[in-house]
Amino acid sequence: MAASAGVSIAAASFALRDKPGVSPETRDRVLAVARELNYTVNVPARSLRTARYGAVGLYLPPGSTRLPYYTEFAFGVVDAADRLGLSVILLPHRGPGDASAPTAFVDGYVVVDATTEDAGIRAILDTGRPVVSGEHMVGGDDRVSASVVSDHASAMTRLLDHLSDAGARRIGAVLPPEGTAWSHDIARAYDAWIAGRGGLPISRRIAFVPTTDEVADAVTDVLATEYVDALVVVPSGSAAPALDAVARAGRRIGDDLLLAAYVDEPMHALLAPSVTSFDLEPRDFGAACVALLAEVWDADGLDDRVRVTQPRLVVRASTTRVRPT
Amino acid sequence: MAASAGVSIAAASFALRDKPGVSPETRDRVLAVARELNYTVNVPARSLRTARYGAVGLYLPPGSTRLPYYTEFAFGVVDAADRLGLSVILLPHRGPGDASAPTAFVDGYVVVDATTEDAGIRAILDTGRPVVSGEHMVGGDDRVSASVVSDHASAMTRLLDHLSDAGARRIGAVLPPEGTAWSHDIARAYDAWIAGRGGLPISRRIAFVPTTDEVADAVTDVLATEYVDALVVVPSGSAAPALDAVARAGRRIGDDLLLAAYVDEPMHALLAPSVTSFDLEPRDFGAACVALLAEVWDADGLDDRVRVTQPRLVVRASTTRVRPT
DNA sequence: CGCGGCAGTACCGGATGTTAT
DNA sequence: AATAACATCCGGTACTGCCGC
Numbered sequence: 001m002a003a004s005a006g007v008s009i010a011a012a013s014f015a016l017r018d019k020p021g022v023s024p025e026t027r028d029r030v031l032a033v034a035r036e037l038n039y040t041v042n043v044p045a046r047s048l049r050t051a052r053y054g055a056v057g058l059y060l061p062p063g064s065t066r067l068p069y070y071t072e073f074a075f076g077v078v079d080a081a082d083r084l085g086l087s088v089i090l091l092p093h094r095g096p097g098d099a100s101a102p103t104a105f106v107d108g109y110v111v112v113d114a115t116t117e118d119a120g121i122r123a124i125l126d127t128g129r130p131v132v133s134g135e136h137m138v139g140g141d142d143r144v145s146a147s148v149v150s151d152h153a154s155a156m157t158r159l160l161d162h163l164s165d166a167g168a169r170r171i172g173a174v175l176p177p178e179g180t181a182w183s184h185d186i187a188r189a190y191d192a193w194i195a196g197r198g199g200l201p202i203s204r205r206i207a208f209v210p211t212t213d214e215v216a217d218a219v220t221d222v223l224a225t226e227y228v229d230a231l232v233v234v235p236s237g238s239a240a241p242a243l244d245a246v247a248r249a250g251r252r253i254g255d256d257l258l259l260a261a262y263v264d265e266p267m268h269a270l271l272a273p274s275v276t277s278f279d280l281e282p283r284d285f286g287a288a289c290v291a292l293l294a295e296v297w298d299a300d301g302l303d304d305r306v307r308v309t310q311p312r313l314v315v316r317a318s319t320t321r322v323r324p325t
Numbered sequence: 326m327a328a329s330a331g332v333s334i335a336a337a338s339f340a341l342r343d344k345p346g347v348s349p350e351t352r353d354r355v356l357a358v359a360r361e362l363n364y365t366v367n368v369p370a371r372s373l374r375t376a377r378y379g380a381v382g383l384y385l386p387p388g389s390t391r392l393p394y395y396t397e398f399a400f401g402v403v404d405a406a407d408r409l410g411l412s413v414i415l416l417p418h419r420g421p422g423d424a425s426a427p428t429a430f431v432d433g434y435v436v437v438d439a440t441t442e443d444a445g446i447r448a449i450l451d452t453g454r455p456v457v458s459g460e461h462m463v464g465g466d467d468r469v470s471a472s473v474v475s476d477h478a479s480a481m482t483r484l485l486d487h488l489s490d491a492g493a494r495r496i497g498a499v500l501p502p503e504g505t506a507w508s509h510d511i512a513r514a515y516d517a518w519i520a521g522r523g524g525l526p527i528s529r530r531i532a533f534v535p536t537t538d539e540v541a542d543a544v545t546d547v548l549a550t551e552y553v554d555a556l557v558v559v560p561s562g563s564a565a566p567a568l569d570a571v572a573r574a575g576r577r578i579g580d581d582l583l584l585a586a587y588v589d590e591p592m593h594a595l596l597a598p599s600v601t602s603f604d605l606e607p608r609d610f611g612a613a614c615v616a617l618l619a620e621v622w623d624a625d626g627l628d629d630r631v632r633v634t635q636p637r638l639v640v641r642a643s644t645t646r647v648r649p650t
Numbered sequence: 651c652g653c654g655g656c657a658g659t660a661c662c663g664g665a666t667g668t669t670a671t
Numbered sequence: 672a673a674t675a676a677c678a679t680c681c682g683g684t685a686c687t688g689c690c691g692c
Contacts, residue, residue, distance in 0.1 A: 044369035045663035082417035092407035212595035270537040370682035
């Protein structure tokens with residue numbers, strides 16, 4: 001390598017990683033030659049010696065791959081890793097039977113919305129390498145090194161406050177099924193907020209990724225149960241069908257009903273009316289996971305193993321009154 | 326490694342890769358010991374010697390990351406690679422200024438919907454390693470080793486035939502802008518089909534990922550220009566707003582108008598009426614790219630450098646007449 | 651003497667500890 | 672004391688050559 005074109009061989013190694021033990025002029029010469037030959041360290045060769053692979057494994061939840069959220073998250077991870085000089089290996093999903101480790105040669109893993117039900121997740125935990133989870137892992141496992149979580153409880157509370165500020169008195173909700181940490185948090189926050197005001201919850205649970213009809217039925221049902229003047233629809237993709245069902249029920253958004261979704265989707269800005277929801281900022285979220293993983297590497301015992309992020313409420317027309325009360 | 330627990334050292338290497346030159350019984354013993362110690366080859370160490378890295382770089386188009394299509398594609402690549410024992414490195418996007426290679430240590434790249442405009446793509450081509458592109462690269466480059474392409478021309482023709490079979494006489498189209506190979510193919514196929522029947526095209530071009538209003542305006546415009554009894558809306562996400570605009574124009578789908586989208590989206594099955602479109606089968610498409618890359622590795626001179634796949638037309642209610650003509 | 655089966659060993663490219671200057 | 676040269680090692684792969692039949 002540059003050593004031949006330069007001077008020594010081990011000296012070059014020192015120069016390139018600018019460690020002490022080499023004269024400034026030698027270092028400069030080495031760096032110059034290295035740049036000229038556009039030399040790149042051979043990562044595999046280095047990892048042979050250092051047992052560091054310069055790579056992080058990324059495990060996205062199987063099945064949910066159609067939600068744009070995860071793609072954004074993935075690129076948040078990739079870009080943050082890139083800035084640290086790391087590669088991201090996108091890990092394959094494992095069927096229930098196949099517990100082989102998705103990939104061995106990484107320095108750590110980032111997983112998101114994980115469950116211990118998942119054989120792939122278990123295989124990852126079994127490697128013993130650092131694992132950072134985005135959102136709490138359902139069924140928790142103390143082998144998770146650290147987590148970045150959104151404060152869904154506080155977010156839901158803020159959303160309900162926002163609706164209340166806009167004049168809502170009776171707020172209904174269409175919720176996802178229990179089974180993930182965040183749906184649990186949201187449901188609890190809703191119940192608590194309602195209870196705190198001496199009210200009774202008016203909610204329905206539908207699927208995680210519901211069909212149009214399922215959403216429509218739930219919305220219609222909630223609207224028919226009791227008079228509500230605001231509605232929060234949480235499951236992904238339910239904003240559009242909810243708007244539809246609301247119109248068919250003869251209610252008018254911004255007039256006698258406010259509507260908010262939960263997870264923001266590009267479509268929400270395009271609907272008529274546009275729909276209020278939370279930007280979970282998946283890119284930043286992914287980047288935060290990588291940053292936390294890097295901290296885990298640096299510090300052995302991380303005292304605060306959980307980082308909390310606050311979803312950003314994007315207020316749009318659907319929660320704005322046309323005529324002030 | 327197992328050599329110590331077994332017998333030799335180089336023999337083990339042969340046994341593990343079942344190469345000739347080792348007796349069946351020795352091989353069995355080695356394999357047994359390997360399994361017992363759950364030994365895994367150290368990929369970096371091997372690549373030091375072989376200059377093969379067991380990894381493929383995946384480059385998704387920057388910006389389009391919100392389309393579920395690409396996520397599906399990515400997992401098609403990952404799963405196919407996994408079956409070949411390869412890892413997939415998700416490559417970061419590069420700004421216009423930064424032409425550094427996204428990652429050096431891969432055996433080849435899979436890119437999709439690429440343009441030579443993209444600095445990241447150029448950096449990938451500059452590595453000199455095999456590159457398989459999903460869809461033709463815009464601005465073509467002969468350093469692309471091979472491509473898997475959808476036959477959009479034939480697909481569009483089939484769609485128009487389908488509409489014609491369902492009784493359509495005048496078919497309008499809302500098209501994406503020129504600038505990608507496939508939008509070009511689709512537009513040409515539309516014009517050709519119309520011309521072949523002695524008609525005149527009735528089309529509008531809107532953005533690649535249009536806003537609701539943009540779609541509505543274009544649809545309204547086409548419907549107002551001239552009497553059309555069928556409409557194809559190509560850009561992603563335009564089905565729902567198109568249905569809306571159609572209703573506002575006083576036309577009834579399945580009655581006096583047929584509507585088809587182009588790229589299938591999960592939502593199309595959920596809309597009312599459900600919308601006909603092409604399933605591009607992105608998972609299979611991604612898998613095909615990996616398969617082709619593997620062929621490029623095996624065979625030096627690949628004679629047919631292009632694989633063609635046929636999109637699958639998913640006929641739904643929006644192109645079915647309620648009352649037969 | 652030819653040949654299959656296997657042990658011995660140089661080498662891949664860089665990191666690091668040791669010795670020499 | 673600072674710097675440079677050298678030796679070793681990381682874990683495999685792929686030669687060469689020895690051995691016995």
